[in-house]
Amino acid sequence: MRTSLLVLFIIALSGCATAYQPKGFSGGYSETQLGENIFKVYFRGNGYTSPERASDFSLLRSAELMMENGFRYFIIVESEKDTKVGTYTTPSTSHTSGSVYSSGNYAYGSATTTTSGGQTYVFSKPTATNTLYGFNEKPEVNGLVYDAQFVTKSIKQKYQIGN
Numbered sequence: 330m331r332t333s334l335l336v337l338f339i340i341a342l343s344g345c346a347t348a349y350q351p352k353g354f355s356g357g358y359s360e361t362q363l364g365e366n367i368f369k370v371y372f373r374g375n376g377y378t379s380p381e382r383a384s385d386f387s388l389l390r391s392a393e394l395m396m397e398n399g400f401r402y403f404i405i406v407e408s409e410k411d412t413k414v415g416t417y418t419t420p421s422t423s424h425t426s427g428s429v430y431s432s433g434n435y436a437y438g439s440a441t442t443t444t445s446g447g448q449t450y451v452f453s454k455p456t457a458t459n460t461l462y463g464f465n466e467k468p469e470v471n472g473l474v475y476d477a478q479f480v481t482k483s484i485k486q487k488y489q490i491g492n
Contacts, residue, residue, distance in 0.1 A: 379455065382455075
């Protein structure tokens with residue numbers, strides 16, 4: 330009974346795009362602090378996660394991390410996006426049934442073979458990584474400066490994530 334419930338739970342989890350969560354079985358975010366105001370944020374999605382969602386969640390975690398560390402603004406100095414593609418082929422099974430009829434010195438027969446399974450599924454798992462610098466005041470730089478509060482609010486609204 331417990332095994333059946335565990336299998337159902339894993340199937341239910343795998344049927345959904347990766348939630349905004351710390352890294353776990355079905356993906357999520359993690360981060361590394363590289364300096365006082367320098368961080369690297371990773372987000373890994375599962376086979377149901379779009380590249381856009383992975384990128385947005387990496388950006389959301391970047392914004393939240395900046396606010397957690399007392400920074401209002403940040404710039405992304407390096408951004409990487411990748412998708413790992415894989416395949417899975419279900420096992421195939423064959424079943425043959427037959428019948429034989431005899432009449433005198435002769436025998437007649439027929440057989441039918443049915444094969445099932447053997448389907449190949451292609452899946453992709455997107456990842457997004459940001460390396461960012463945090464600032465207390467809006468920096469005067471040539472490039473995109475993110476407001477951590479605005480980014481957090483905007484992405485949480487887009488995906489209907491509660492506070």
